Amino acid sequence: MRIGLRLLGGFLLITGLAAFFVLRVFLAEVKPSVREVMEDILIDTANLLAETATPDLAALPPGGTLEGSAFAQQVQNYASRPIDAKIWGLNKRTLDFRVYVTDASGRVVFDSGPKPAVGEDYSRWRDVARTLRGEYGARATREVQTDDRTSVMFVAAPVQQDGRLLGVVTVGKPLATVAPFIDRAERKIFWAGVWLMGLSLLVGLGVTLWTVASVRRLRRYALAVGEPQGDLAAAPRPPELPGELGELAQAMDRMRQRLEGRDRLEHDVRALTHELKSPLTAIQGAAELLQDELPAADRQRFTAQIEGQVERLRELVDKLLALSKLETQRSPAHRDPIDLVALTEQLLAEHAALLSQSGLTVHWLARDHAPVRGDAESLALALSNALVNACQHGAQGQPRQLDLAVQREGREVCWSVRDHGPGVPDYALPQLGQRFFATVNPVDGRKGSGLGLAIVGQVVALHGGSWSVQNAEPGLRLSIRLP
Known part of the structure; x- marks a missing residue:
């Protein structure tokens, strides 16, 4: 029953x-x-x-x-x-x-x-x-x-x-x-009792419907907990219920976070082990070769290989630390007004060397100075990762440029960047933003860590926004929408 x-x-x-x-x-x-x-x-x-x-x-x-x-x-x-x-x-x-x-x-x-x-x-x-x-x-x-x-x-x-x-x-x-x-008097008492019974029936029905609705919301949340999502925006929110049911929902949410943390940790350890294996193997091989008598050119080449792999490991660790810090937050650290156009121009100045090495120019399609409220440091981190990703994949495109746009759309501000590179296969689009999922870099043929877009997704979710990627034929367009 x-x-x-x-x-x-x-x-x-x-x-x-x-x-x-x-x-x-x-x-x-x-x-x-x-x-x-x-x-x-x-x-x-x-x-x-x-x-x-x-x-x-x-x-x-x-x-x-x-x-x-x-x-x-x-x-x-x-x-x-x-x-x-x-x-x-x-x-x-x-x-x-x-x-x-x-x-x-x-x-x-x-x-x-x-x-x-x-x-x-x-x-x-x-x-x-x-x-x-x-x-x-x-x-x-x-x-x-x-x-x-x-x-x-x-x-x-x-x-x-x-x-x-x-x-x-x-x-x-x-x-x-x-x-x-x-x-x-007896008639009045009798009919008063009938009305009381009717009112009690309505109250009982109302309380029952409210209780059943609350339990069903809790059940739907419990079922959602059984299918945890790695993305903060997709994570189920506990229903707001009064009394013991609300306390139970909060307890289930804490349990969900612990379970997701454990599953994510297991997944990340496996993925990180795989990511570390290749550079460590390369470093080990180069170090063994350097122990022998080698010509100066070979010694320089192997030394550069070790430095490159160490830089790759450092970048991987830095991004993991940044992503881990973001995932511990439930909301932005600050809510300051931020001009995305000014922030983007600042980041372009910081990445001028990368743009120059990639032979890329920047073409602005729109520059709406519409402010958003958020944490400037985390937003800068997200936009920086998006720009670096676009530079890496747009270096082999024609024309060799990045299309940038900041424009207001209703009650949102849309920031977008498009490269003119080869894009990504359609099957890979839904998986972009997952930890350690990345496509091959067309510049050097290596796969990235996938943490850059994961950081983008985490920052956007913290600010209550959304992000998406689409093949622009040619190239890839990444769009971020913030309230």
């Missing part, structure tokens, strides 16, 4: 169970809570009426009733009052209190109910019996024993005068009168 379905299923299960039990508790508590509130009101009402009935009950003759008394008249007037009240959307049109009074023996002397029980003995009823004993008396009685909705709640209060118990006043109220309020 996919992680998204597991997360969503687990979220719905937990939320559903929690909502079910919470709703069940709320619905189960509505009716008892309403009854408790109603009982509290009945207690106040019964005690108030007890005080009102005290004078009439004190004057009651043995065996008499309260019919025609002031208390009875007041209760009857209450029962006949018209009422039309709107309580939070529900209409109340009847007054529902039932009031009855018993004497000290429990005999009913007044009853406002539809079927008066005057004269009956209520001394065994819980409300009357407990009150006559000096306790709190209350009861709930069903008019239909099998129907809880017909329950009537009765609360009694003692009628006393000078510490003497005169009787009991009981106030009753049918639970059916508050049933609409209970039903409405």
Whole structure:
């Protein structure tokens, strides 16, 4: 099962169970809570009426009733009052209190109910019996024993005068009168629970989709890590994720760098060993020959061979050190405005001897003084390697010149150099810029180290730009685009 379905299923299960039990508790508590509130009101009402009935009950003759008394008249007037009240959307049109009074023996002397029980003995009823004993008396009685909705709640209060118990006043109220309020509260709670469940579902779905999307981004990055690229620009970037997923992405990125560093090191050691083998063999051979008695011309020739191979090794080491330094950087060391035209002219002056030896002239196609922001030292290193590469491969071309251009293209500045040499085979174009990959130098027939264009690619990637090479027929054009 996919992680998204597991997360969503687990979220719905937990939320559903929690909502079910919470709703069940709320619905189960509505009716008892309403009854408790109603009982509290009945207690106040019964005690108030007890005080009102005290004078009439004190004057009651043995065996008499309260019919025609002031208390009875007041209760009857209450029962006949018209009422039309709107309580939070529900209409109340009847007054529902039932009031009855018993004497000290429990005999009913007044009853406002539809079927008066005057004269009956209520001394065994819980409300009357407990009150006559000096306790709190209350009861709930069903008019239909099998129907809880017909329950009537009765609360009694003692009628006393000078510490003497005169009787009991009981106030009753049918639970059916508050049933609409209970039903409405239950409906509101139920639909609130439904909305809560729906909202929880949307939140759970959103969280699940976000989590799955984050995990998928992490998975795509992990798959990309399995295919590391040597070029900094092509290296996969860790996804920006919050929390533990982001920390995991950063940890995977560090692991990728370590793995790529190890693979690159193994590859570079093999390639470097191959590059060092040829000049070391040449140096060894020349040194062995110099140990013998040789004519001056041969000794000079072998000495020059050793110097040339040593220079080749020195150049190789210098470029490796420069490339290694660049690869440890994640961004340019400085962000200064740089005029590529001025920088190129400075480099041409430095390489004037090489241009002269190669018999090359420089032809400017465009000179836009559009500045770029970057590190002047590293950009000079990259452009210098590009110029040297063009000089080496353009020395045998016709015309014997380098075409240079610096021009603005949209939000980028394009620097390009073209030689008119033999170019490179089409199959080799995609591999240019890889470490230790180089084509044969047409001047001396030797292969270069391939580190020059690797340095170009590294510097351009650090500056957020791009570079490319194309056969110009004749020659090769190298283009660098910087923001």
